[in-house]
Amino acid sequence: MNLAAAKTPGAGDPFFMTTPKQAGFHMPAEWEMHDRCWMAWPSRDDLWPDIAATQQAFADVSRVIRRFEPVTMVAHPAQVENAKQYCGTAVEVVAFDINDSWTRDSGPTFLIDGKGGLAGTAWRFNAWGNKHQPWFDDAKLAERILHHEQASVYRSPLVFEGGALHVDGEGTLLTTETVVFNDNRNPGLSRAEAEREIRHALGVEKIIWLPGDPDEYETNGHVDGIACFARPGVVLYETNPDPDDPHGKVLQENWRALRAAKDAKGRSLELIPIEEASNVVGEGDIFCRSYVNFYIANNGIVAPKYGIPADERTRELLARIFPDREVAQVDISAIAPGGGGIHCITQQQPSVQNLARGI
């Protein structure tokens, strides 16, 4: 920076001395209108067992989302042409240095102020507790996307991921203890300090803590594999009907916390079960078998399918829950081995036309 071009301290950065909450920003619900969806192009064959199949699946997801809203695919500079070939001309491809492909977690959490302002929180990304080296480029992705969109950046000292949070857009946030208080992310962090930071970073009031999942290796129990808001006051939660299934017991503990919770408006939650894809072929320690890990697009629900009979039952359920949206399922057999589903590989950029809600 040249001294001649020196700017007023903090100019262009409303969060220099304040926080998003103090500046009137909040994270809108995923069902509010989007300007676009951000994805990132997978390319590392040390991370993916069949990288070509995974690239095809990412391209399939991007093309389906593109029917509902614009999609921007971030690709490593060396992968831009490859990404364009798979995704077609309807999907925009931009070149940033990246390590892997989970924009839900490495991307920003976008915020609006209801007055036309766009901002975002860049969490301290550390690859889910330093699981996949190297990840330093992914740690810069949130900021790069926000700069690209001319959005202000709030840099949170919290190690956190977008997949570890869901909001109702009316002041309530869902997250899990096995992520936030994990020694691989925020050792020694107090609940009070975590709540203070999350409230300020996302403009929320009430944090509903679910226990999470102590057995899940990849994310340590992201909430977006356990439950999500369908609308204010209504939560879709994952179940496993087998009483002997160990993951079923974990899901039950999360249900118990949901049942006891009240949201920011003081409401108890209406809870709707959705059975996980427990009998899917390819299941393993990392393999994602979640049906709740779908993406809410403009007028659409882009949901995972596994090529099993339960896919159809799930489609019908989602169509009932979201009667005004088209439910489009995409086979994620080549994404699930990475430990996540469609919600994990997408990140909505809300429209600045959305209004501030009554929070």
Place this chain on the structure above:
Amino acid sequence: MNLAAAKTPGAGDPFFMTTPKQAGFHMPAEWEMHDRCWMAWPSRDDLWPDIAATQQAFADVSRVIRRFEPVTMVAHPAQVENAKQYCGTAVEVVAFDINDSWTRDSGPTFLIDGKGGLAGTAWRFNAWGNKHQPWFDDAKLAERILHHEQASVYRSPLVFEGGALHVDGEGTLLTTETVVFNDNRNPGLSRAEAEREIRHALGVEKIIWLPGDPDEYETNGHVDGIACFARPGVVLYETNPDPDDPHGKVLQENWRALRAAKDAKGRSLELIPIEEASNVVGEGDIFCRSYVNFYIANNGIVAPKYGIPADERTRELLARIFPDREVAQVDISAIAPGGGGIHCITQQQPSVQNLARGI
């Protein structure tokens, strides 16, 4: 941010897609001209056994440095008046939310480009491996100082501290393995990735790895308690003459690495020993007993003293090594129990008049 005021992507942020090294910035040596020294006002009596004595010692250090260069003391908003009372009118006091008082580590590492540009690297600060909660405000301090100085910010994904590095201003950096590769900071980080990040963040070429100190609790072996450059090619290193002293053996391992090292110019290092204050009263697990932990100010050396006979011998040694500077010693008996000395509580802001060196 208002859309009407939207800026070009990356405008005002030269490190949006590049790094300080790519943009021609580097960290100058501490002996190059400073514009000011940054300190931070201690106030938490849960961290300091005698907070009033510690505040007096910080004020003493600030007043002595003020004889050589301007000093800005960051104080928590509630502590501004208190800090002003102790430090006097010659020391500028600015109000930022802070947790503790170690600007060497929570402050930025300033960079220049030799063309009038000022920038800084903000490391991921995590309180030396999550040792002292809460620390989220200190994690924001580097960026706040850089904004205050209208300097561009490079946000490094590396958990690192200013006390963990020394440079010769000619392309060589000293650091320690027990800090960078500690599980409490960067678990699983490879040497190649660490070197790549440090080179780009500070504009250096050659990294000299010292083993560090596996026994030191507070910082896990910051290099600024072990050795420092006195000028290019010359390193002052701490020793303990007692062959049975366990810390003496640790220091010997570091000396071995220094003896074998070559700097960025291919030079072997001239090594000058300085005996640590091993017989100082108050010694303990955390207590700082370093004599090498001094601050190089404009035309001055501001060095720790402990009220023991070795103080005078150390003063004479420093006067011989820095013949053009006045050596001023300040008693740090009320700072050392926090685990650091004068270098740890100071951070130089180099003058943009300094030229780019031949690196």
